[in-house]
Each structure stands twice: as structure tokens, then as C-alpha cells.
Amino acid sequence: MTVEKLFIEGPNKLAGEIAVHGAKNSVLPILAASMLCGAGCVLHNCPVLSDVETAMRILRHLGCRVERSGSSVFVDPTGMDRDDIPDCLMREMRSSIVFLGAIISRAGSAHLSFPGGCELGPRPIDLHLAALRRMGAVIRENHGCLDCSAPEGLHGARISLSFPSVGATENVMIAASRADGTTVISNAAREPEICDLADFLRQCGAEISGDGESTIVIEGVPALGGCEHRVIPDRIAASTFLAAAAATNGRLLLTGVNPLHLSPVLPVFEEAGCRLRCWENRMEIKAPPRLRPIKGIRTMPYPGFPTDSQAPVMAMACLAEGTSVFVENIFESRYKHAGELLRLGANIKVEGRVAVVEGVKRLSGAPVEAPDLRGGAALVIAGLAAEGLTEVSGLRHIDRGYEHFTESLAGAGASICRR
């Protein structure tokens, strides 16, 4: 099997313009929700990513018709005739658990395997299962499989999440949209992707309010129609490109972004000495000659600093003039990129949830391996700034969440190619 790698020659200032693709973490739950529509849906601004392709394969396996035309995806769920997700597809994408509520609601039953752990540590689904059980689902967990049924259909319930889980909030919103009665989610996730899912469901006729806040109310309706929806921009991809510009003392114009969704991360770039200018759907970053350190980054649920931006920002902090401190509060093993960054000359110490980054004057190129999606992006960022050649392998991780990553960076002046 041929192994593809990225070859990056640095250091190279990024200068130019990058168009940011649609949000992966919005497309996935919206594709799951489309199963509940009584007519076809068209989703615009859908990035070509392996996770999105996997989600489309799951829908096709279930009997839906799914077609892609450029960045638009058409789903006709009316032919759905199955209620299971094969193990191979579950293993390919842990977040397939977000299909569970939709399948139970649509088919009255569901059979899928337990999503295994992943690079970020165990991915428990206890909050998903407890919530769906309160809505009337009977879920048996045996031999690594989830066998679910809802003989009397799903009904509204009061759901209080012990943690504002993004996936669990999405699963409940989807399952509740056609349940019998009212569902109230307390301590709901507040990410922009939650609001985007709510917008999609409302356009199909669902009655949802409070999305974006900690309490969401869903009045179940008997049926949903189809709709045409444009997916929000990917705020994590945007923060990745901002970190790339900052790390390379560059100047970038990002188009097709929503600066409001980036409000948890922009202060970090300003603290590092970058100058930011924002317009309605564009933003520009100009990096200082030498980055200042970031005193304390704690990843938190939205509107806190996003865990997905931790790795890219750590890559940038490696070159700051001073010590930056990170605390990863969301996932228990999300510092795998630190070891690879050390190979490029970074100075990082990890103690449990805390990572201390001592900035260095320069990084030097080396062969590195992407440990996961955002860690892979961090290694590319460091490679852009490192002196000499950096080879990045493990591209299947990066392809899950970044569309045209190499082309976008090369178009902004990076010396990067994929072979």
C-alpha cells in the first residue's frame, strides 16, 4: 500500500488568502437528522472529508439516496429500510453514535456496535444512552453491540446532562424533534454547531428554542419536511489557519468565516501579539515578528476555548518568546502531538492535563507522524515554521477534518506538497 506524506520546506511566511470550508462537526449531525425528513434535503457548503463520506455511506447503507455535487449534498431519506450501522463504519468514525437517536426515531429500533475508544482516549456514550432511555428507548448493551428499540415510539422528557456533551445534546435534539411531547435539555452544549443543527431542524418544521444557551426546549411534531440549508463555516479549520499564519510570522485573509464563532480563540491570538481585523464573513490576521507567550489556555465547552484548537495553538506557542501553559479539560489524552513537536525541536513538558511550552527561537524539520486529526494539523503548522524539510505521515487523520489542506496552504505561500 502506498503511504502518502506531506513534504514541507520551511521556514515560510504565509501570505495571501484562504477560503475556509464548511463545518465538519455541523455536517455530521445534520446528515443524521436528515433521516427524519419526509422529503429530500439539500446541504450546501459540505466539505469533501473522509468523515463526511463515511456519514454518507452510513445513510446509503440505511437505504437513503445520497448524492454529492461539488460542495452540495442531496439526501432523499424516504427509501430508508434498515436500522443498523455495520461495525466497519462505526469503527471508521466514532461520532457515528450521533446517528443513534435518528435511527431509533425513524425505524423504531437500532443496532450498532459500541464506538471504540479513539486517539483522544475513551469515548464514553453514557450520556447519550441515559438520555435516550429517558425518552423511552430500550437499549441493551451486550457483546459490544447496542440493541435498541422503542416499541411505543419516543416521548419527550426532561434531560439533565451532567456534562454539556456536544454529541449527546445533538442526539437528544434529533430524537426529540419528532417525539411525542416536550423535551427540555438542561446543561446542553452551546457550540455553534448545535445552533446550526437547530436551524436545519427548524427549517424542516421542528419546534426548537433555546439552542446556543444551556436549556433547549423541543416540542415534538408528527412529521418533518425537507429543506435547503447552508452549513456554517468550520471555526476549527479557521483557527488552524490563524495559528499557521501566527507561527510563520505571516499575514492571512480568511474568507467564508464567521468571526463570531471564533470569539473564544481570538483573544489568544491578540495576547500572542497578532493584529486581527474582522468583517462580516472575512477576517485578517497579521503576526508580529516574534510571538508573545500565552499565559493560560484552558479548554472548556463553548463559549470557552475549544479543545479542537488546542493542538494548532500549541504548535504556534512553541515559537513564542516565553512560557505558555495549556490545561486540557475535555479529553484525557489529547497531547499526543507534544511528543512529535519535540522531534521538531520544541520544548514541551506534559503532566496529566497540563502542558508547559517553553518557546524556542527556531524549530528544525524532521519526519513526524500525525497522532490524530488536530495533532496532525499542529505538526503541519510547526513544519511550515521549521527550518529545513519536515515530512508528515498519518495523513488519513488530517483528511478526516481538513478539505484541500495542502492546496490551501500552498496557495498562501507555503512550500508544501503531498506525495
Ligand code: EPZ
Ligand atoms: C464533539 O465530539 C466533536 N466531534 C469533537 O471534535 C470535539 O472535540 C468535541 O465535541 C468537544 O467539543 C463532533 O462534533 C463530530 P463531547 P463529542 O460529547 O460529541 C465526555 C474533532 O477534532 N463524554 O462533547 O464526542 C467525553 O469523553 C472532534 O473534530 C462522556 O463522558 O464530544 C469527553 O471527555 C474531536 N459521556 C467530553 O465528554 C458521553 O456520553 C466531551 O465530549 C459523551 C461525552
